[in-house]
Amino acid sequence: MGSFKAIVIDRGEDKKQTVSVRQLTEADLMEGDVTIKVSHSTVNYKDGLAITGKSPVVRRWPMVPGIDMAGTVMKSDNPDFKEGDAVILNGWGVGETHMGAYSEVARVKGDWLIHKPDALTPAQCMGIGTAGYTAMLCVLALENAGVTPDKGPVLVTGAAGGVGSVAVAILSKLGYHVVASTGRLTEEAYLKGLGAAELIDRNELSGEGRPLGKELWAGAVDAVGSKTLANVLSQIKYGGAVAACGLAQGFDLPTTVMPFILRGVSLLGVDSVMVERSKRIAAWQRLATDLDLAKLESLTKTVNFDDVIQSAEDIVEGRVRGRVIVNIGA
Template identity: 55%
Template structure:
């Protein structure tokens, strides 16, 4: 039987992505084969499809850093046929076929069993973005930041990480400040739990190396000048979780916030996070994420629409989470 997939090739210097038919012989090594229901579009997916940042390291390759579905075949005793599973990151869309296909084969060591409370669609509405948001929150907590410490800033608030971070943080009792370049979408952010909205322009230009203390912690998916300004305005013994680079990879700052205010900058990597930590993050998502809020973030598309949505991410036109129904 054949199945549909988006396949990235590089016939010359440019990446070409086309909807094709593959069969099981095209699948990569692994001990678990999955009938994929859904994938998603993250910022890293947009980078991969555009050819920027060299995300895809081997061609031809099926992109998509996330997938969720049911086990079709398994030679691993830990996973039975019919179980619902997901994969975030690892080698997907870099060296191993990813989620933009109706079928996938991976090693069992990459798999997470989907929490009972979630459907496969819910799991991909969360996806790498939501799982990363939880890792960021866990880093804040590890640094001693609780709701009594003060406000939490979330940058890139309309994006996937930002949207789910706001939803979870607000339900945990934190007062959340949302930074966005789309103030016309303030009602969306307030619906997720943001108590205050600020314009990203206040943070996106070069600023002072240390400034007035404003927030106890932050979740940043933007990087560059924004991250430097966030750190400069973090309170004494505050924590900033950094997980993205939407504005850029540079970080021009001094050591002053670190040695005068004892600020912690916690880097968040979702690709190679140990499985034990992933299981904690997904367990917490299963208990702490409001499904009604999650539904407000979702737009659903088919495989044929993925490239258009990915391009829209660079233009700042994508709100919340985009779920890819690979069977539509």
């Protein structure tokens, strides 16, 4: 194809960031062995930070943001993919150091791609996106640590956000008693519709805590970090675990060794950006079976390409619940 539309982040000599919609050609794209016609993307918190410039996500300029994409292979020099294949991509520095998803055409390394699960549409895959895929990695980490539904309640922090919403939906379908922590208690109907059995105010966890608290949770998915994570760790039952994947409150962790050495608690770090392909495929296979697609629909909204910049601002300001699907070139 000739030119195509893309969102481009740039900055001048004064290091001030600009964001604009431009027409690009394939000559503007970076190296890769697979060229994709992008049909859908999504808006993650990291995308919001990149577009607003509120955190140093972008490390190369100019940059096309967007860390998630779904689309169809146009050209391939990679033996694992051929023209017409439906593919998805999450992470790998796309939208940070390699031009990303907010473009009608993308060129990437085939090693970063996986084939789209047959049971999911491209739009559904982006409704899940990195946030939902990270939630599934957290659930898998808890399962591998022996946190099963019979062990007791599990906590999800930042529950009305992207990771939290999908984590609540998955865990509830798997039979866990899910307690959702949120700063938006007005979202009670939304979160209970996803499967939360109870809600607690995030203020119960976000302040100064004690080295050890009452044992309340068999496990937790934490997307908040900082004092919240410290408090969650202090309340995990003996032998339980926390899957930590975010830093919405902060990247510090003001805790002690007490939960680890007195209760055998495990802190499981969950990264979604550089995870090997086999684990990605396993997570997406589980998403295709363990995520109620009706609940996925209830936690997503769809916007057009021209709405991406506003959606990025909204997600950083906490005005977005659940997930945002972007129609790029559907």
